[in-house]
Amino acid sequence: MAYVLWEFTILGFDPTSFMFSGALIAFSWLLVNNRMMDTEALGRDQLFYATHDPVILMDAAGRFAGANLAARDLFGDEIPEHGGSLRQLNKIGPMLDCLAATGELNPAESISVGDRVYDPRALPIASPIQRRNNLLGWTVSLVDITERERSAEALREALSRAEAANRAKSEFLAVVSHELRTPMTSLKGSLDLMFNGVAGDVSDRMKELLGIARRNSVRLQKLIDDILDLQKLDLNTLNFELQDVEPTEFLREVMRDCEMHAAQAKVRLSVVSDDAEGRMHVDPYRLKQVVGNVLSNAVKFSPEGGNIECSLGATGDALRMSIRDSGPGIPENAEDKVFGRFNQVDSSSTRASGGSGLGMHIAKILIERMGGAISYQSRLGVGSVFHIDIPLAGGVPRQSSPPCDSVPGDGEGVPAFGEVRG
Numbered sequence: 109m110a111y112v113l114w115e116f117t118i119l120g121f122d123p124t125s126f127m128f129s130g131a132l133i134a135f136s137w138l139l140v141n142n143r144m145m146d147t148e149a150l151g152r153d154q155l156f157y158a159t160h161d162p163v164i165l166m167d168a169a170g171r172f173a174g175a176n177l178a179a180r181d182l183f184g185d186e187i188p189e190h191g192g193s194l195r196q197l198n199k200i201g202p203m204l205d206c207l208a209a210t211g212e213l214n215p216a217e218s219i220s221v222g223d224r225v226y227d228p229r230a231l232p233i234a235s236p237i238q239r240r241n242n243l244l245g246w247t248v249s250l251v252d253i254t255e256r257e258r259s260a261e262a263l264r265e266a267l268s269r270a271e272a273a274n275r276a277k278s279e280f281l282a283v284v285s286h287e288l289r290t291p292m293t294s295l296k297g298s299l300d301l302m303f304n305g306v307a308g309d310v311s312d313r314m315k316e317l318l319g320i321a322r323r324n325s326v327r328l329q330k331l332i333d334d335i336l337d338l339q340k341l342d343l344n345t346l347n348f349e350l351q352d353v354e355p356t357e358f359l360r361e362v363m364r365d366c367e368m369h370a371a372q373a374k375v376r377l378s379v380v381s382d383d384a385e386g387r388m389h390v391d392p393y394r395l396k397q398v399v400g401n402v403l404s405n406a407v408k409f410s411p412e413g414g415n416i417e418c419s420l421g422a423t424g425d426a427l428r429m430s431i432r433d434s435g436p437g438i439p440e441n442a443e444d445k446v447f448g449r450f451n452q453v454d455s456s457s458t459r460a461s462g463g464s465g466l467g468m469h470i471a472k473i474l475i476e477r478m479g480g481a482i483s484y485q486s487r488l489g490v491g492s493v494f495h496i497d498i499p500l501a502g503g504v505p506r507q508s509s510p511p512c513d514s515v516p517g518d519g520e521g522v523p524a525f526g527e528v529r530g
C-alpha cells in the first residue's frame with residue numbers, strides 16, 4: 109500500500125515481500141512458544157494425574173474441585189461431583205472441613221485408609237490476579253508413608269527386642285556374679301588361712317603356689333565385684349548413700365588401704381597437699397572405689413621405685429583430688445580406651461599389668477552419678493595425673509589453684525598438655 113500510494117521502498121525494492129517474511133517469522137515464533145506452553149501445561153497435568161500419591165483439589169468454600177487417579181482409586185464412589193461436599197470422604201472428610209474453616213490441617217497427623225498410611229499435606233491455591241483475599245482453594249496431597257512407617261515400626265520392635273535381650277543379659281550377669289561372690293569369698297578366706305600357716309605348716313614351694321592362688325582369687329573377686337557393679341549401674345539399681353565427708357581424712361584412709369599394694373610393687377605413696385576446705389557430698393564407699401581404682405592403676409603402671417603423689421585442691425565449685433604417677437603415660441586420644449568398657453590402651457596379651465579394663469569405666473560412671481567428673485593429663489614416658497572432681501556439701505572451697513596440674517619433668521604449675529575429660 110505504502111509502495112503504491114507513496115512509492116515507499118526498502119533498498120529500492122517493493123517492501124511487500126519483507127513485510128510478509130517478517131509477519132511469517134513473528135507468527136512462527138508465537139506458534140513455537142505456544143507449543144512450549146502446551147508442553148509445560150500438559151506435563152503438569154500428567155504429573156498431577158499420574159502421581160501415585162492421591163491429590164484432591166478443594167475450593168475455598170470446601171467444595172470438591174478435582175482429584176487425580178490415585179485419589180479416585182482410593183476413595184472410589186465417595187468422590188463427589190464437582191462442587192459437591194467432601195464431608196463424606198472416609199477419614200479425611202472432617203479434616204478437609206476443618207481446613208476450609210480454619211486454613212489449617214487439624215489434626216496434622218498421619219491417617220490410615222485401608223492398609224496404607226498417609227501423611228496429609230495442604231497447599232493453598234492463590235489467584236495470580238488478585239492481591240488480597242486471593243485464596244482460590246487448596247491442593248490436598250496424601251503422601252504415602254506406609255513403607256516408612258513399616259520400617260520405623262520394624263526398627264522400634266527390633267530396638268525393644270534388643271533392649272529386652274540386653275536387660276535379660278544384665279540380669280543374668282548380675283545373678284551369676286552375685287552367686288559367684290559367696291563361694292569366692294570362702295575360697296579366698298581358706299587360701300589366706302593356708303598361706304598364713306593357720307591350717308598347719310606349709311613348705312616354701314606350697315607357699316609359692318598358695319601365693320599364686322591367692323593373688324588370682326583376689327583378681328577374680330575384683331572382676332566379679334566389677335561385673336556386679338556394672339550390671340547394677342546398667343540396670344540403674346545401684347543406690348548411692350550421699351553424705352558429707354571430710355576430704356583429708358578420707359584421702360588418708362584410701363591411701364592406707366592401698367599401702368600394701370604399693371609396698372609390694374615397690375612404689376612410694378605420698379600426700380603433697382591436703383589443706384582443702386569444705387566437706388564432700390558423696391557416697392564414701394563409692395568414692396573409695398573411684399579413688400581406689402585410680403590409685404591401683406597408678407601403682408600398677410608405675411615402675412619399681414616410682415613415686416605417686418596425691419593432693420587435694422579446688423576447681424570451680426568442686427573439690428579436686430589429684431593422683432600423679434611416674435608411669436609410662438598414656439598416648440594422645442586414648443580416652444575411649446582409658447574410660448571404655450573392657451578397654452585397655454595396651455591390649456596385647458603380653459602386657460604385664462593384667463586387669464580387665466573395667467576399673468576406669470566404673471570409676472567414671474560412679475563419679476558422674478554422684479555429680480562429679482574424672483579427667484587426666486598425661487605424657488608418654490613422663491607420667492599421668494588423674495583428677496577426680498568431687499561435689500562439695502554446699503559452698504565453694506577457698507583454695508583456688510587446681511593441684512597437681514603438672515606431671516613429673518614439667519615446670520611447676522605449668523599445664524603439661526590439654527586435659528582429657530572422662
Ligand SMILES: Nc1ncnc2c1ncn2[C@@H]1O[C@H](COP(=O)(O)OP(=O)(O)OP(=O)(O)O)[C@@H](O)[C@H]1O
Pocket residue numbers: 334401405406409433435436437438445446447451452453454462463464465466467468469492
Ligand atoms: N595411671 C595410668 N598410667 C598409664 N595407663 C593407664 C593409667 N590408668 C589407666 N591407664 C590405661 O587405661 C586402661 C584402662 O584402665 P582400667 O583401670 O579401666 O583397666 P585395667 O586397670 O587395665 O583393669 P581393671 O582396672 O579392670 O583391673 C589401662 O589398661 C591402661 O591402659
Ligand SMILES: [Mg+2]
Pocket residue numbers: 401404405463466467468
Ligand atoms: Mg584399673
